[in-house]
Amino acid sequence: MSPIVKLLAQRIALSLLLLLLISVVIFAGTIVLPGDVAQSILGQSATPEALANLRAELGVNDPPVQRYFAWLFGAMQGDLGTALTSGQDIAQALSSRFWNTLFLAFWAAVVAVPLAIFLGLLAVRFKDRWPDKLISAVTLASISIPEFLIGYVLMYFIAVKLRWFPSVAMVNDNMGLFEKLNAIALPIAVLTLVVLAHMMRMTRAAILNVMQSAYIETAELKGLNAFQVIYRHAFPNAIAPIVNVVMLNLAYLVVGVVVIEVVFVYPGMGQYLVDHVSKRDVPVVQACGLIFAAVYIGLNMIADIVAILSNPRLRHPK
């Protein structure tokens, strides 16, 4: 087996193992949480008998290990159980929300990633001059302000005062793509501001690091101009660290948008999760946790795979 295939297989196996471990942690974590789901369904006035019956019906009394494996095998087959509070099938309820979350994350990434890399390249080209400093200052400021505050500020000025975009990002299946994009313009703007700084600064740092190399001097002494040097010679060698930070931020866009979804009342997974945490609906929380973990691990795995593939020594062994 060639070394690159072996490395990739190892990396993928590691991701699966990690996901399995996380499933244990999520399951164990939700078990030790305080609170009684039967009590929260039936209310304060429920009789002890009714509570005991409901608990038996929900399977809360079975041994935890047995419940874990039942849940795990169900999840592997796409059956995430039913929500305790509403009796809905979780997989079904989640799928449309999950796609909504991915939709928002995707369009935020489409704006943020190229913009961040372009600004990073620009900052390198004008290192320590005013464009670099301006880019750094603005992106740093935007990452330092809490995202809900940026959300409300944009909402006030752009939605309320200027009336360019709606303040509430309601989407449904009957809307066309442009209608949807119009609806989520503000959340996309906020998410872009939040993830831009991190990606842009890492791009800048990674490329500047490469710019110290002797082969950059070779390129300069070939009479190439600054953008050719950066684009042709520095960027290909900075791909691994850049992809790494991009993937981390994509994972954040999927997993960390809870606050934004709540602020803009967007029907994504985050809001669904928050609703059900307050109702102590354990199967829903577990399902959301597992999906978030899978997204996070999957994106990081992609980053590592790109890093392995971008290494010419591994791609073209002697």
Added chain:
Amino acid sequence: MSDTLLKVRDLKIGATIYPPGERPRDIEIVHGVSFDLAPGKVLGLIGESGAGKSTIGLASMAYGRGGVKITGGEVWVNGRDILKGSHKDIRKLRGAEVTYVSQSAAASFNPAKKIMDQVVEAAVEQKKFSRKEAEARARVLFAKLGLPDPDNIGERYPHQVSGGQLQRCMTALALCPEPDLVVFDEPTTALDVTTQIDVLMAIKEAIRDTGVAALYITHDLAVVAQVSDDIMVLRMGNTVEYGNVDQIINNPQEEYTKALVSVRSIEHEEKPPTEEPVLSVRNITARYKGTQFDVLHNVNVDLYPGQTLAVVGESGSGKSTLARVITGLLPPREGEIEFAGRKLSPDLKGRTREDLRELQMIYQMADVAMNPRQTVGTIIGRPLEFYFGMRGAEKKKRIIELLDEIELGEKFIDRYPAELSGGQKQRVCIARSLAAKPKMIICDEVTSALDPLVADGILKLLLDLQKIEDVAYLFITHDLATVRAISDNIAVMYQGKVQRYGGKSKVLSPPFDDYTDLLLSSVPEMKLGWLEEVIAHRKMESAGN
């Protein structure tokens, strides 16, 4: 105008330095240097590190490395003063009229791109040739430079060819745009001697065949004597001597040039073996963890008290691995080591403090072998505390004794490593190992990173200390001149085996085995026409076979 290609007048170059704890300040590193270079001629720039030779070479492309700035003077290329040119003019010059070959081709090739893409880039970008023409030209150059499989080698990535081959690819890269001038910056310094001679010949023939002019920068006068028409000797940014190659080599006028020409003239009489060796390496076979092949095969050598055993070989010969086995860092697969009459534990953990004390080591890179936050006194004092429990005045007295022995003196006791020159740092490392009163010191390429004159000083010091302290050296080096200067016994290593072993006079006199012959005949000699002689000799021999 046509008789000078490059005309440099009163060139002054400055740099901003950032001394720790002080304000940055501007210094001048080249103080008004002038020279002329006619088309098709080769000028050798020679000097020690800090002489400004690379800086001058890059100035001929209007380039300053790091914070280096050209502060005055004129640089005329093809009748234009390039220092007055705009950014655009300078970019048109670089990679078209003047090209550059760096010391480390391994670092100067972009690891993410194919060799061909990089070799033709300047020629295509500067619109000298179409991509197709440039590639055809590159293949011709690959063949001319003696690269294997010249039609396809360009499709490989830099890590897929050897160091010597990559250095030739770099030369092809520089010659591809058909420049008027190539700046060669130490192009063979990072190579093994047996590789160096081939690359040197390839470069020389390429210069001759293409009629290009060259600035050839090196610290090795013997090398520059083989390729240059004129030589300029530089020291600390000033011209020491400037003349044709015959005059500089055979009739140097300045004291400094004379010192450079006669460097490595240390005479050291070989001592006969004594009864009992201090170190006996017996049938050592070793491999690194997780690998499938041995890097040392059945190695046997002896080192006698108060003598020097030089272990010489090229990169990959196993000489540093042997040092790791002796120090216990790499337990061998087979064989054993006897030291001072007792058997040494193969593993470092099994060795007593006395074992550690009596067997010391000095490294190639003195600056990374010392804690930069400790003073010289603390560094030398540490083994005194650790092995002998010395404290206070007693310790200080001994530190000063040691500082005197390494010819630095008491005033260095409170200095930090950053305040020392390369040679001084290596001296401090020597004092630190001597402080343990060892029976034997392993010296791993201790002079390789130093300038020739400084290295000479260190070798003289080591020989003097050997007489005073009666310590034995296991001297690992790739440099045969160093071996001649310092050794009593020599082990020539090749591909993990001891190829030739014995007293210095025996090892260095014929009849030779093939490898030792190749190694010895590859060391550049300070004499004109040496390169052609060796190559002609080798061609004759291979024709005879």
